[in-house]
Every structure is written in C-alpha cells, then in structure tokens.
Amino acid sequence: MTRFVVDAMLGRLSLWLRLAGFDTLYSTEMQDNDLLAIAKEENRILLTSDEKLHNRAMEVPLETMLLRGGVDERVARVFREFDIPPRIDPSKSRCSKCNGELTEIGPKEKDRVRDLVFDETYKHYDRFWLCNSCDSVFFQGGQWRNIQEYMERIERLMKED
Ligand SMILES: [Zn+2]
Secondary structure, eight states: OOOEEEOTTOHHHHHHHHHTTOOEEEOTTOOHHHHHHHHHHTTOEEEESOHHHHHHHHHTTOOEEEOOSOHHHHHHHHHHHTTOOSOOOTTTOBOTTTOOBEEEEOGGGGGGGTTTSOHHHHHHOSOEEEETTTOOEEOSSHHHHHHHHHHHHHHHHHHOO
C-alpha cells in the first residue's frame, strides 16, 4: 500500500490521507533532510509545497509530488493522482492525530472506552474506534457529517480540471 510523508505545511492534507486509511507521516519537527531520509528509507512518497525540496527529492531520485494552490485543491489533486476514493470508511482509517492504527470497538465491548470519552458520548454511541498508539477515541458524531460534506466537496473538485 502507498505510504506518504508530507512536509510541515501540509498538515490538513495529512489528516485527510490518514482518514482515508493511508499511512502518512507528518511532523512540524521534521527538517528537509529528515523528510528526504524518511522518504528514502521507508519508501514513502514525499508530498511537498516547497519547490526546492521537491527538486532535491527528484535528484535522489524519490517519488515526489509538488503541491500548489489552496488546501482543498491540494487534497483533490492528491486523491486524484493516487486514485483514492473520496469516501471515508472509519474501519480503514488511521488515527488523524498520530497516524496509529485504529481498533473498532463494537457495542458489546464498549466499556473499553468508558473512561476515554464524555458520559454523554458514551451513552449516545455504540461504535467507537480506538487508536492503538495514542488512545484517542473516534465516533460518528457531529464531526462525521463535516467529514462527509468535505469529501463531497473533494469529489467535485476531483472532477474539475
Ligand atoms: Zn493516535
């Protein structure tokens, strides 16, 4: 499966790639040399908005993509380039915060997240996704609708040239 590393300017993009299920490294701490080294060592595609870094990556050579334009246009371009369907399936998502893998928690074992979410949330939802790395808990609350609406927007942008 395709894996990515993105530069510090592309935080929003990393979030959408993780939600779409792609192993995506992103950190504001990584310098250009770190990004190049990780892309090479871990065979990751480097996504960057920095032309100098993009050119350096091509000299190595590494697989890289230079991204211009607004955030939404960047997301749409990457999804189109790598044939990523603009639909989020939480059972395939990775943690949007840390890139960790998620475990689905069904109604029968929901007590596992008892202490990790607000009481109201716990009462109202029966399905959760727990990050194996950072213990973040996700569920299909109000945010879920925003996610779906955003993906509809990306789908429209993907159809434009
Ligand atoms: Zn996490």
